[in-house]
Amino acid sequence: MLLRTASRRVASAVLVTPVPRAKAPTRGLRLRVVDHASQSAVPPDAVTAPEAESVLRPLYMDVQATTPLDPRVLDAMLPYLVNYYGNPHSRTHAYGWESEAAMERARQQVASLIGADPREIIFTSGATESNNIAIKELEAAIRPDTSLVSVMTVNNEIGVKQPIAEIGRICSSKKVYFHTDAAQAVGKIPLDVNDMKIDLMSISGHKIYGPKGVGAIYIRRRPRVRVEALQSGGGQERGMRSGTVPTPLVVGLGAACEVAQQEMEYDHRRISKLAERLIQKIMQSLPDVVMNGDPEHHYPGCINLSFAYVEGESLLMALKDVALSSGSACTSASLEPSYVLRAIGTDEDLAHSSIRFGIGRFTTEEEVDYTVEKCIHHVKRLREMSPLWEMVQDGIDLKSIKWTQH
Amino acid sequence: VVLVDLSISLPAQVVDHYENPRNVGSLDKTSKNVGTGLVGAPACGDVMKLQIQVDEKGKIVDAKFKTFGCGSAIASSSLATEWVKGKTVEEALTIKNTDIAKELCLPPVKLHCSMLAEDAIKAALADYKLKQEPKKGEAEKT
Numbered sequence: 001m002l003l004r005t006a007s008r009r010v011a012s013a014v015l016v017t018p019v020p021r022a023k024a025p026t027r028g029l030r031l032r033v034v035d036h037a038s039q040s041a042v043p044p045d046a047v048t049a050p051e052a053e054s055v056l057r058p059l060y061m062d063v064q065a066t067t068p069l070d071p072r073v074l075d076a077m078l079p080y081l082v083n084y085y086g087n088p089h090s091r092t093h094a095y096g097w098e099s100e101a102a103m104e105r106a107r108q109q110v111a112s113l114i115g116a117d118p119r120e121i122i123f124t125s126g127a128t129e130s131n132n133i134a135i136k137e138l139e140a141a142i143r144p145d146t147s148l149v150s151v152m153t154v155n156n157e158i159g160v161k162q163p164i165a166e167i168g169r170i171c172s173s174k175k176v177y178f179h180t181d182a183a184q185a186v187g188k189i190p191l192d193v194n195d196m197k198i199d200l201m202s203i204s205g206h207k208i209y210g211p212k213g214v215g216a217i218y219i220r221r222r223p224r225v226r227v228e229a230l231q232s233g234g235g236q237e238r239g240m241r242s243g244t245v246p247t248p249l250v251v252g253l254g255a256a257c258e259v260a261q262q263e264m265e266y267d268h269r270r271i272s273k274l275a276e277r278l279i280q281k282i283m284q285s286l287p288d289v290v291m292n293g294d295p296e297h298h299y300p301g302c303i304n305l306s307f308a309y310v311e312g313e314s315l316l317m318a319l320k321d322v323a324l325s326s327g328s329a330c331t332s333a334s335l336e337p338s339y340v341l342r343a344i345g346t347d348e349d350l351a352h353s354s355i356r357f358g359i360g361r362f363t364t365e366e367e368v369d370y371t372v373e374k375c376i377h378h379v380k381r382l383r384e385m386s387p388l389w390e391m392v393q394d395g396i397d398l399k400s401i402k403w404t405q406h
Numbered sequence: 407v408v409l410v411d412l413s414i415s416l417p418a419q420v421v422d423h424y425e426n427p428r429n430v431g432s433l434d435k436t437s438k439n440v441g442t443g444l445v446g447a448p449a450c451g452d453v454m455k456l457q458i459q460v461d462e463k464g465k466i467v468d469a470k471f472k473t474f475g476c477g478s479a480i481a482s483s484s485l486a487t488e489w490v491k492g493k494t495v496e497e498a499l500t501i502k503n504t505d506i507a508k509e510l511c512l513p514p515v516k517l518h519c520s521m522l523a524e525d526a527i528k529a530a531l532a533d534y535k536l537k538q539e540p541k542k543g544e545a546e547k548t
Contacts, residue, residue, distance in 0.1 A: 314477050314480055349448030
């Protein structure tokens, strides 16, 4: 794997060796030399630099938060970071022309993944910016009664898939604009903006093994959907999003989309099998585990489980060598538990007990098995420490207790 | 030897209370010498059960806890059981949540865990006192 085992000297060189697929790391834990000095732009004095220490990093099971760059994406981007650095809007020289050509190729790659025309793809800084552009469209409405429906394609917390095609059909028949934030869905499940009658779609680079800091918004041309630009300037991207398009980043996004189109079916099969393995093993070894979200209309790579009588953050702390996320209040800055779990009617104590497992393109069976083993061990241990588990074992109905208000 | 660097997210003291637990368990709540405090609520994500065993001289000789809550909550209640041991019932009343928070290096967002631990101590002490005066009219207020 390209940069995972890089020492300080190697990391400063440019590596262009193509790697078809990331190799499974040993024992599921990745070795990396810790050296924060390498972040400085000025190379430190080799003589006085301290010995870098070896540190094992956690397994990564949090792909809904972000994904690593696919090595093929990095390969596609590197030339544009190093050699072909022209501004794609420069009209008068080869640097501009080759950069523009790369940008348009990337645009075609994104369009192809969702069944759109390249003229309908506008590059942005990410799905958040795309969402803002789409919602602001309300203010640019043609008719006073025009409204907008905005729905996530795949939910990032529980992995539930929304019935996009049905929603699209209803919106189309009622002449209402339909926007979907497809950040967690693009390249993972088949999407077609025409079959599903989608008018606006937000796309995120770093959720699909592409670079961070880039995304796109799909804006339907027929019938035309008018949007209002969030930022004004030089009129790039048909005036809908001024600012120099960052060629290396969009090349990365394009490459990520193309790779996703190739790998979608295989990834989905493999991830489904791993997800099944994780859920079965956990459910067979532990009682009182609930899977949150509709099990039928569900993207397999996002598994949200509630472990009754064990609080989420304490489980994350116990699973210190696996990178995970929780819907518990403790892990959010606001101390409010997950609004998604609340919306689907999950009991509040179960919302505090939820953990999200993310399985992605590079997740190995070994990593899943390790995570499951540790999870089972620590849930059992934390239940031994839990007054709620003790009360339930004694036959007490927790709902009958008058808890102290705090 | 390999280390996993968690110092950026959780203080080492907090993790230590989970990895090397002391005083996790239960005392006989029906015993007259045992005071049991149960504070918090599952809906809040924080429930602490703290129990103390007091000898005839009014000294706390044993303490046990069980907690449903985050790492800081577990550590706060664990530390509370460590601190009450060896103290008299009156001395234990002086344990402050600020001391617990300071000892565990709790960030501001986790201060409520130390407050709940202080509540748990007080609840256990109150329960013990209640048990010492069974038929003498008005019970002490908790």
